[in-house]
Amino acid sequence: NAGVTQTPKFQxxxxxxSMTLQCAQDxxxxxxxxxxxxxGMGLRLIYYSASEGTTxxxxxxxxxxxxxxxxxEFSLRLESAAPSQTSVYFCASTKQGNTEAxxxxxxxxxxx
Amino acid sequence: ExxxxxSPEALRLxxxxxxxxxxxxxxxxxxxxxxxxxxxGKGPEFLFTLYSAGEExxxxxxxxxxxxxxxxxxxxxxxPEDSATYLCAVQAMYGNNRLAFxxxxxxxxxx
Numbered sequence: 001n002a003g004v005t006q007t008p009k010f011q012x013x014x015x016x017x018s019m020t021l022q023c024a025q026d027x028x029x030x031x032x033x034x035x036x037x038x039x040g041m042g043l044r045l046i047y048y049s050a051s052e053g054t055t056x057x058x059x060x061x062x063x064x065x066x067x068x069x070x071x072x073e074f075s076l077r078l079e080s081a082a083p084s085q086t087s088v089y090f091c092a093s094t095k096q097g098n099t100e101a102x103x104x105x106x107x108x109x110x111x112x
Numbered sequence: 113e114x115x116x117x118x119s120p121e122a123l124r125l126x127x128x129x130x131x132x133x134x135x136x137x138x139x140x141x142x143x144x145x146x147x148x149x150x151x152x153g154k155g156p157e158f159l160f161t162l163y164s165a166g167e168e169x170x171x172x173x174x175x176x177x178x179x180x181x182x183x184x185x186x187x188x189x190x191x192p193e194d195s196a197t198y199l200c201a202v203q204a205m206y207g208n209n210r211l212a213f214x215x216x217x218x219x220x221x222x223x
Contacts, residue, residue, distance in 0.1 A: 004155075031209065042116075043156070043199070043213040050209065058210060090155050094209075100146060101211065103155030 006104035013081040021076040023091030032074035036087040081111045114139045116214035133185040133217040141205030148199040190221045
């Protein structure tokens with residue numbers, strides 16, 4: 001049972017480059033989330049998808065876009081990467097809104 | 113705005129030395145308070161959910177409690193494998209089900 005799978009695990013980008021972070025869950029969960037984790041800041045919500053076909057902004061959405069491709073997959077896109085987007089990105093999913101979240105292993109992104 | 117403050121930021125314990133971690137929160141109606149464990153280089157791993165004041169949950173050497181303003185994670189007779197960062201998060205009753213996380217308690221248990 002894989003749970004939540006994120007790809008890639010590591011990535012280095014140059015300023016201005018674009019990339020998409022992929023996330024897939026095999027638990028038939030309805031809701032999916034993208035967080036970033038920075039030292040001293042805790043986990044902050046970027047975007048979330050309460051159910052297939054819907055997406056909403058979180059605390060720190062600027063510079064990002066998302067796509068809920070189907071019930072399993074939720075991708076995060078950086079259109080023009082900036083050094084301020086250097087972070088560890090986590091995807092998570094929940095069965096319902098008030099149940100525990102399951103997290104992926106994270107993507108460590110460095111923008112130079 | 114929902115806020116979560118965890119203390120202490122870092123804690124070093126001798127093996128067997130029990131201690132408690134604090135999570136203070138402000139939220140406009142609590143739907144749930146969550147505790148997670150995070151190991152270096154890994155994603156957070158779910159430990160407990162608490163829904164109402166007075167509720168307690170236990171798992172091995174860990175026990176979580178909840179009041180109207182704070183939650184405690186008690187670690188009894190810790191072992192080196194309990195070394196991790198413990199994250200607290202709250203979910204408000206109204207809104208979009210988002211979790212507001214604290215910055216974490218980094219625990220190191222020395223053999």
